[in-house]
Amino acid sequence: MLEPITLSFPAHAANVTLARTTAATLAARLDFTIDQVEDARLAIDEAVSQLITGDDETITCSFLISGSELTMVVTSNALNATLPDPEGFGWIVMRALVDEVHADELGGLVTLTLLMRGLEPAGA
């Protein structure tokens, strides 16, 4: 497992692009199909949007690459962020886009973890 790549930014809609672009670049590096690259882009957009509450909080996205897996961990330093509604569209969209999604609350901070698996390496 490589060291994570971390991106922190003020929680404004305009900054979500940063997370999208980073996710897409890393997904491409992992040899994801371009549909998966697009899924990664949409999924992180969804995750970040879930955590923006409009309180000028900071969003941190960590990207971990391990083999052909990309794990994206999105967290907010806002104490009033809430776990995604399991019947909400956001959650359903994330679940449809990535292989695994988890939502955790620790010490009042909400963390969303998205895991995507790329193609099996050739010859494996």
Add this chain to the structure above:
Amino acid sequence: MKASGRTSRWTAEQRDRERELFAEFARLRAPNDRRDVVDDSMEKSELRAVRDELVTMHLGLVHHLAQRYGARGSSGDDVVQVGIVGLINAVDRFDLDRGHEFSTFATPHIIGEMRKFFRDDSWAVHVPRRLRDLTSSVNRARDDLSAHLGRSPTVAELSAHLEVTPEEILSALEAATARDAASLDTPVDSRGRSLAETRGLPDTSFEQVENRMIANSLLDTLPERERRIVIAKIYEELGQSQIAEELGISQVHVSRLLDASMEKLRKEGTTRT
């Protein structure tokens, strides 16, 4: 129709209703040898009503996904339209017995149609010609390679196929979703501020532009050679010796003419403003 789909979650009652409708939908579509013509037309209209309700109750998901795609304005409506096509396909293909949630099943169908939409060639935003052409090539190659591989190609495969760098492929893909211009008044953050409100400061260059306009009209009052000297000095930022060389006169002469011209402009300027 839109309003009913605007909530952002499903309630337990809606889930129950959804299952009920799908069961009904499956029953109505099952082959029935015994039905006569009258029953047939009745069943058809019943079938249509069930299908309509299933589609309508999931419109919110389509709107939500359209938003994820950054769709706003006129083409935003188009994105919603194609998303609804995906939703209808999903309704028709959904099998209750497989044990999936319909919304989970439908999401990839809706996204698929939206993807196709963004692959078409119509642009509202100016994208550099090269990137535009590349986006078209990427889209074509994407279809060709998908058919060949039986899955969508990787960025590396596309880059090898088209002989461009992976970065270029990524920017071509990003550009594909930038075909629509969002209004500056579109609210962009949770506080409802518009894009225009979050961008820009008073432009100090306006004052400079005004001053230049005044200066231009003043310049017309100078004889041609003096005008040339002032323009060369102020606008082209040439040195006095360069100007002297250009006009074939001495540098001292340039200096004297420049001083006299500037003095004259200053006087004219103060009387005018």
